[in-house]
Amino acid sequence: MISNALTIALPKGRLLDRFQEHLAACGIRIAFEDRKLIAEDDSNTLRAFLVKNTDLPVYVHHGIAGLGVCGRDVLYESGYDFFRLLKFTFGSTRMCLATKREQADRAVPGHLTVATKYTRFARDYFQTRGIPVEIIRLNGSVELAPLLGLAPYIVDLVETGSTLKANNLTVVEELEKIGVYLIANPAYYKFNYRRVDTLVSLLGQRDVEIEDTGATVGKID
Amino acid sequence: MTKRARSLLQIPQGTEGFYLEEAYRHRKLTAQIEHTMYNWGYLPVQTPVFDFFDVYEPFFTGSDERRIYRLIDREGDLLLLRSDITLFLARQMGMVLTDEDLPTRVCYFDTILRHQDAEDISKNEFFQAGAELIGLPGVDGDLEIILLMQEVLSQLPLPAHRCHIGSRAIADAALSSLPAAEQTRARRLIAMRDRAGLKRSLRAGSFEVRRADYLCDLFGLIGERNDLERVRAAGAKQSFIDEPTERELERLSLIFWQLGELGLAEGTRVDLSEIGAQPYYTGTVFQVYMDGQDSSVASGGRYDKLLDAFGFSAPSVGFSTMLRRIENALTEPSIYNPSREPETVSGQTFVDRYRSATAIRASGRSAIL
Numbered sequence: 001m002i003s004n005a006l007t008i009a010l011p012k013g014r015l016l017d018r019f020q021e022h023l024a025a026c027g028i029r030i031a032f033e034d035r036k037l038i039a040e041d042d043s044n045t046l047r048a049f050l051v052k053n054t055d056l057p058v059y060v061h062h063g064i065a066g067l068g069v070c071g072r073d074v075l076y077e078s079g080y081d082f083f084r085l086l087k088f089t090f091g092s093t094r095m096c097l098a099t100k101r102e103q104a105d106r107a108v109p110g111h112l113t114v115a116t117k118y119t120r121f122a123r124d125y126f127q128t129r130g131i132p133v134e135i136i137r138l139n140g141s142v143e144l145a146p147l148l149g150l151a152p153y154i155v156d157l158v159e160t161g162s163t164l165k166a167n168n169l170t171v172v173e174e175l176e177k178i179g180v181y182l183i184a185n186p187a188y189y190k191f192n193y194r195r196v197d198t199l200v201s202l203l204g205q206r207d208v209e210i211e212d213t214g215a216t217v218g219k220i221d
Numbered sequence: 222m223t224k225r226a227r228s229l230l231q232i233p234q235g236t237e238g239f240y241l242e243e244a245y246r247h248r249k250l251t252a253q254i255e256h257t258m259y260n261w262g263y264l265p266v267q268t269p270v271f272d273f274f275d276v277y278e279p280f281f282t283g284s285d286e287r288r289i290y291r292l293i294d295r296e297g298d299l300l301l302l303r304s305d306i307t308l309f310l311a312r313q314m315g316m317v318l319t320d321e322d323l324p325t326r327v328c329y330f331d332t333i334l335r336h337q338d339a340e341d342i343s344k345n346e347f348f349q350a351g352a353e354l355i356g357l358p359g360v361d362g363d364l365e366i367i368l369l370m371q372e373v374l375s376q377l378p379l380p381a382h383r384c385h386i387g388s389r390a391i392a393d394a395a396l397s398s399l400p401a402a403e404q405t406r407a408r409r410l411i412a413m414r415d416r417a418g419l420k421r422s423l424r425a426g427s428f429e430v431r432r433a434d435y436l437c438d439l440f441g442l443i444g445e446r447n448d449l450e451r452v453r454a455a456g457a458k459q460s461f462i463d464e465p466t467e468r469e470l471e472r473l474s475l476i477f478w479q480l481g482e483l484g485l486a487e488g489t490r491v492d493l494s495e496i497g498a499q500p501y502y503t504g505t506v507f508q509v510y511m512d513g514q515d516s517s518v519a520s521g522g523r524y525d526k527l528l529d530a531f532g533f534s535a536p537s538v539g540f541s542t543m544l545r546r547i548e549n550a551l552t553e554p555s556i557y558n559p560s561r562e563p564e565t566v567s568g569q570t571f572v573d574r575y576r577s578a579t580a581i582r583a584s585g586r587s588a589i590l
Contacts, residue, residue: 063515083414187517189414190385190492191510193443 005040005047006195007188009056009065011074015180016050018090019069026202045199057082057183066188067196072178073157076121082183085200091180095121096158097173100146104170108153115145116155125155125175143167237545246557247348250377250548251330254350257373261365263328263352268309274301277308279530280501288335302334305499306349307524307539314355315531323356323535330544351521351541355528358536360475363505363523367476370519370540371488374509378553382511382518384488385443387495388473389502389522394465395436399426411440414494435461442493446477449491469504476505501527505538511550518546563587 010016010030023030023041030048032039037050049065057078060068068082073095075082095118097108115136116122126133136151143163145151157178158164158171182203189196239247255265274291281289290302303309306329318325330350352369354362371384392411396404403426410419416437423433435456442452453470456462462470473491480486497506498520506522521540528535551557564581566588568574578588 061515063513081413185515186413187510187515190443190508190517191381191383191512191514 005044006067006192006199007047007049007065008067008069009049009051009059010069011053011056011071012050013053015053015069015071015091019088022088022090022203028202060183060185063185063188066185066192067199068183069180070183071180072176073118073121075181075183077118079120081186083186083189084181085184085189085196086182086204088180088182088204093157093159093178095155095175095178096171097153097155097175098143098146098158098164098169098171099153101168101170103146103152104172108172112153113151114153114155115142115151117142118155118157121176122155143169242558245559246554247544247548249557250551251350251544253376254373254542254544255328255330257376258328258350258352258369261326261352261369261372263326263369266310266313266327266329268303268306268313268329268331271300271302272309272312274299276312276531277301277305280305280308280499282500290334290336303331304333304335306331306333306351306541307353307499307501307527310353311524311527311537312531315528315533318355318528318533318535324362325355326352327355328352348544349541350544351539353537353539355537356535357538358525360472360479362536362538363476364479366521366538366540367480367489367505367507368483368485370507370509370521370542371485373542374519374547375488377547378551378556379547380512380550380552382488382509383490384507384509384519385490385492385495386473386476386505386507387492387497388469388504389497389506390469390504391466391473391493392440392496393503394463394469395439397465398428408496411494412496412498414441416441431459432461435459440493442491444491446474446481446486446491449474449477449493473505497522499524507540509542514546514550516546518543518550559587561587563589565589 010019020030028041028043028045030039030041030046032048032050038048039050040047049059051059053071053074054077056068056070057075057080059065060082061078061080069088071091071093097114111132111134112126113134113136114122115138117138117140119135119137122135123133136145138145142154142156144167145154146169147167153172154169155175161171164170182200184196271292289304292300292302294300310327310329314325314327328351331348333347333349335347350373352366354366357365367384367386374382392408393404396407399407403422407419407422407426410422419440420433420437423436424430428436439452439456442448449470453462453467453474457467477486477489477491480489495506495508496502501524502522503525504523507520508517509519511518519540519542521538523536523538525536528537548554564586566574566577566581568577571590574590578590581588
């Protein structure tokens with residue numbers, strides 16, 4: 001039997017549990033059996049794929065999943081255009097500039113060297129403010145960079161700040177609040193708009209404020 | 222493995238070759254579309270594969286310019302590989318058309334080249350089939366092109382699809398009081414269906430709160446003609462629509478009324494977030510969305526000022542389909558397969574075999590020596 005469910009990519013990790021709880025509160029229960037990466041809810045509303053967080057935009061961009069649940073940080077780095085249908089109240093965090101505690105009181109220099117996983121965000125953020133920036137790309141344990149002298153600053157997501165604190169680092173500046181969105185492949189949304197709108201109504205409020213820092217490079221002039 | 226062997230295995234990102242039965246299907250599908258277009262009185266045109274870059278430079282926005290391929294010829298001139306057939310066609314038509322030629326109906330079957338991101342699984346080389354109607358302004362021209370596109374698609378075994386019809390002119394009229402940069406920003410918010418961002422942008426542009434809310438409703442509309450009429454009536458009642466915007470809404474409504482009269486409205490939707498991805502659009506615009514496809518399979522619209530930029534003034538409207546996307550979506554691709562295996566002729570000598578093959582071919586069958 002061909003499933004008529006809407007397809008949605010869900011990120012492995014911290015957001016999955018929160019989203020499943022949110023869904024359950026809305027009457028949709030999705031449970032992934034042990035090690036399985038595809039699941040469907042009993043009401044045939046959603047067919048969910050469990051994917052790596054950073055791969056999620058790729059699946060949605062290519063329409064493999066029509067919808068996705070994704071943080072703005074990942075969306076920004078992907079550079080793809082998506083419709084953002086809903087901003088969830090859970091999962092928000094902050095993108096911050098941080099440095100060693102003893103350096104925090106010094107003025108941020110005119111020319112920055114930062115280590116980060118979020119190279120696109122960091123480059124755009126500082127360049128749009130006229131600050132020359134040298135980016136060193138890292139894939140994890142970014143907090144090590146200032147400690148070992150790779151770069152004096154890092155740009156990273158900060159939730160509680162405990163990892164920074166444990167490594168003698170501190171936030172210099174909060175660059176942006178990072179929300180979690182229900183996103184849609186535009187063509188998928190257009191073809192299925194009635195069913196998607198019904199789901200969006202079920203999941204929460206409709207109005208979504210989309211921060212304008214150029215995460216989705218314009219296709220429209 | 223030798224360096225030579227390794228280099229033979231590497232394929233430049235985005236290039237695509239297709240062969241034998243697949244290429245046969247491509248040709249056969251193209252021929253079917255060609256036949257439809259010829260039946261509607263459209264004649265083929267062939268545009269050059271490259272041209273001078275500076276001729277087209279004003280039409281490229283930031284993201285588009287990053288996706289085009291440029292090269293330098295032996296005289297040092299900067300050239301552009303064909304990235305948009307409509308632009309190249311406008312340049313050619315601008316050089317050869319006179320007022321006596323209008324209206325002119327042309328069709329094309331060609332490739333365009335645009336760079337895709339390295340991680341993108343789509344190809345850089347796109348096969349397009351399209352048509353343009355030059356010199357026929359107004360709703361009649363819009364309808365002819367939309368209906369031709371619908372007929373082309375309806376003759377193919379394809380999954381369910383819907384044509385979303387909107388208007389660049391409605392957006393341009395409604396946003397005309399904003400500064401140019403804010404208009405650009407608002408258009409993008411409309412296209413991305415970012416209601417909250419649009420609301421904020423309009424309010425910042427001195428739109429009264431209730432009117433800004435109304436315009437968000439208007440540009441968020443997807444539905445049928447009666448939905449358009451309902452929103453239109455609400456706007457008129459509260460004087461939220463100025464006269465130029467109302468004129469463009471009337472024009473769009475007329476298109477849907479005529480589609481309804483023809484019994485062809487079912488495959489279409491009013492969608493006022495469709496405002497045209499290219500800066501040269503001036504009026505009705507549309508995109509076709511298909512079940513299972515990650516982007517539109519056909520698109521088009523009206524661009525009444527485009528030929529002016531190439532030295533000839535005439536209204537134009539056109540559409541193009543992404544052929545490879547359509548081919549990959551066919552529900553019964555086998556109907557485009559070669560009809561039967563060619564016969565292999567036998568005979569003692571080549572001369573015998575050649576004569577046998579000639580006789581078989583004369584009877585309309587295929588033969589190989």
